[in-house]
Every structure is written in C-alpha cells, then in structure tokens.
Amino acid sequence: MPYFDRVSATAFRPTEHVSGGWNTAEQHIAPPMALLAHVVEQDRDARRDDGLRLARLSYDILGTLPMDTVEVEVRTVRPGRTIELVEATLHHGGRAALVLRAWLLDHRDTAAVSGTEFDAIPPAAEMPAWDPSTVWPGGYIASARARRVQTRPGRAAYWVDSPVALLDEPSGPVARAARFFDIANGMTARFAPGEVAYPNLDLTAHLFRDPVGDALGFDTRVSTGPDGAGLTHSVIHDIQGPVGTVDQIQTVRPR
Structure with a gap:
C-alpha cells in the first residue's frame, strides 16, 4: 500500500501511512510534500523532454490536512529554455x-569543477537502528525505518528509508x-513533543544534484x-555523499 492512491488525474487519497505525528487524524505533511514534487516532475515531463532538474523546492x-482526498494543480510561473519556476498547490475542500x-535548472557538464565542503556522515550500516515511533505516533512515522547517531538532543546524524512508495506509479528521484x-x-528533538510543540511552517530544500537510491541521510x-x-x-546525503x-x-x- 503506497502513501497515496490516485483517484483521478488531479485527486489523491491518503492511506493509513500518511497519518501525522502531532495529530493522527491529520496528514503528516511529508507525503503531501513528496506528492507535489511528483506532480511537478510529471508536469515537466508532459511539457518538455529535456528533464530539467528540481534544484530548489520551497x-x-x-494549514492542516484531514485524512481525506486532496487535489493538486500546477502552473508555470516563469517559463524558460534552461530555467523554470513552477508552482504546485495542494487543496482540500477548496482550501x-x-x-x-x-526552481528547475538544465543539466550541463560541470564535472571538472564539482565538489562540496559539506562533511560526510557515517553509512547507515555503521549506525544503530532507532525506532522513531517510540517518540511519535502516526502511520507516517511507523512507515519509516531509521538508523541514528545522536550526539545530544537537537544534534544527530541519521539515515531514513521506507518500504512504502509514494504512489503505485513511477516517481522521479526528487519526489x-x-x-x-x-x-x-522530529528526528533529534530538543524537547519531548508532549512538553513543547514545535511544528514547522515551511520547508526549503536546495539540491546541487539529484539524489541516488532509496535512503536519505541527514546531518541535523x-x-x-x-x-x-x-x-x-539539515545537510542531506545519499549513498554517494552530500546532496x-x-x-x-x-x-x-511550550504546552
């Protein structure tokens, strides 16, 4: 069972794996974020054949989302031959x-100048397994498999993967x-969530290359x-290094 079942070209129904950590009657926002990345990739591939990369996702x-069917729409804000800005919106009940x-960028050969100053993290095999459902309820957290080395609350390196696909259809590396x-x-909380609530209002990912593989590493x-x-x-990693x-x-x- 995936995170979402497709209902129509623009509508998707969450499965039990989407229920959230702050409120299990609501969707964890991580799968809807992946869903919007997926529809941006699909929209790009329907419009053009050069596979512009998703370099920034903001x-x-x-608002919160109940465990109910959502609809998506995509529009190109700034079209271009080598750079595009695309906006995707997820709605529930008209809201x-x-x-x-x-931001989508073209691919070009920069191998001669490639490199990063982000530090590597240990591979997943060198980290002990850790069960985030000991801290958080909900189907989404239960669907995740994690290995973690926590230096102290608020500072950790970890790897996450999941046997749960986004949809019963192919998706791209960023989605x-x-x-x-x-x-x-929530993977290296400074406070117990029962003592302090700290939901995020946004998320911005900057990617200097496409992620490889199914697991994602974090230095948080x-x-x-x-x-x-x-x-x-967080600096995010795949099996080849920082991404x-x-x-x-x-x-x-505080509660």
Whole structure:
C-alpha cells in the first residue's frame, strides 16, 4: 500500500501511512510534500523532454490536512529554455493547504569543477537502528525505518528509508527523496513533543544534484530562539555523499 492512491488525474487519497505525528487524524505533511514534487516532475515531463532538474523546492504550509482526498494543480510561473519556476498547490475542500515553488535548472557538464565542503556522515550500516515511533505516533512515522547517531538532543546524524512508495506509479528521484524531507523536524528533538510543540511552517530544500537510491541521510542541527521561533537545519546525503540542504522554521509553543 503506497502513501497515496490516485483517484483521478488531479485527486489523491491518503492511506493509513500518511497519518501525522502531532495529530493522527491529520496528514503528516511529508507525503503531501513528496506528492507535489511528483506532480511537478510529471508536469515537466508532459511539457518538455529535456528533464530539467528540481534544484530548489520551497514549501509553505498553509494549514492542516484531514485524512481525506486532496487535489493538486500546477502552473508555470516563469517559463524558460534552461530555467523554470513552477508552482504546485495542494487543496482540500477548496482550501489551499500546501504550496510548492520549485526552481528547475538544465543539466550541463560541470564535472571538472564539482565538489562540496559539506562533511560526510557515517553509512547507515555503521549506525544503530532507532525506532522513531517510540517518540511519535502516526502511520507516517511507523512507515519509516531509521538508523541514528545522536550526539545530544537537537544534534544527530541519521539515515531514513521506507518500504512504502509514494504512489503505485513511477516517481522521479526528487519526489522519492521528498518522502523524507519533513521527517527532519522530529528526528533529534530538543524537547519531548508532549512538553513543547514545535511544528514547522515551511520547508526549503536546495539540491546541487539529484539524489541516488532509496535512503536519505541527514546531518541535523536544531536551534530554538528566546521568543517563540526555532529552526531545523539539515545537510542531506545519499549513498554517494552530500546532496543539499533542508531548512524548516518552527513555531515553538511550550504546552
């Protein structure tokens, strides 16, 4: 069973694997984020045959989503031969709940100047298994398999994969990776979620190459300010090394 069943060309029904950690009657936002990446990839491939890469994905979370069918729409904001800006919106009951703005870039040979200053993290096989469902309820977290080395609360490296596909149809490398982007906000919490609520309002991923494989690694740091805001910052990795970054701003609310 995937995260979503396709109902029509633009409608998708969440399965039990989508239920959230803050409220199991609501969708965890990670699968809807991956769904929007998927429809952007599909829209691109329907319009052109050069496979522009998704280099930046900037999501705004406009509200919660019940465990109910959602609809999506895609539009090209800034068309171009080598660079495009595409916007995808996810709706429920006529209300926009999640918006993605994605910059797409062309492929060209930069192998001679490639490199990164992001540090590597240990491979998954060198990390102990860790069950995030010991901290978080919900079908989405239960669907994830994790291995983690936590230095202290708010600082950890970990790998995540899942046997659950986004849909019963092929999806591209960024959509597959995006299944896990939003998990970072709860994988090395500075506080127990029963003591402090810290949902994120957004997520921005910058990717300097397409992810490879089905597992995604994270090197995550969590910061909390003195007046109600926090930040989860992650460098993300695949089996070949660093891929990019994911950032999430939080509203921090002691219970």
